[in-house]
Amino acid sequence: MATKVRLQRRGRKNYPFYQIIVADSRAPRDGKYIERIGSYNPNTHPATITLDFERALYWLQTGAQPTDTVRNILSDEGVLLKKHLLGGVTKGAFDEAEAERRFEAWKNSKSQLNQKIKDKDEEQKRAEAKVRLDAEKEVNKSRSEALAKKRAEEEAANAPAPVEEEIPAVEETVEVAEPAEPVAEQVVEVKTEEVPVAVEEAPVEEAPATEEAPVEEEKPATEEKTEE
Incomplete structure (x- = not known):
């Protein structure tokens, strides 16, 4: 019976991973197999590979033929190199x-x-x-x-x-209007107090001037002229 080492697809849609199996060359890809010797997940970087090294080497020595993809995997894992070195030992090199x-x-x-x-x-x-x-x-x-x-x-x-601009203007008008009334009252009071003082002083100064005027002394002079 010819045997092959190949991949068997697993996983879901758009995310496949594979099992490395040894199966009859006449069996379908996802059918029955003889032995599972590892797995291969290409969705990671680098790809994740698990492999039973001794069993893979055994099947290669017994004549199992790997597919191209499985051959690359076995080469990266060193199975093919180990088979080559053991062949050199057998030949006595x-x-x-x-x-x-x-x-x-x-x-x-x-x-x-x-x-x-x-x-x-x-x-x-x-x-x-x-x-x-x-x-x-x-x-x-x-x-x-x-x-x-x-x-x-x-x-x-x-x-x-606009509201912020009008509020200070109203406050300013109110502040100016409040002190205006007492100032007017003070002015009126000062005027009422000063008016009587001016009236009282005027007659005192004019009275002696009228008394000293020589109006009565001139009258006799006129009478004397008339007598002459």
């Missing part, structure tokens, strides 16, 4: 210790490369988040300025400006 050393060196370099990719992705995400945050700040600032301007215009339109 090197021993198992050397094969294990080479595989560990490849695994370390692969992990470092994956870490660099993850760091780069995280840095890019932080930069994008910062750009979005700055854009949101600018939008919020423009909105707050527009809102403040609108409120100021509404307050200026609703402010009772």
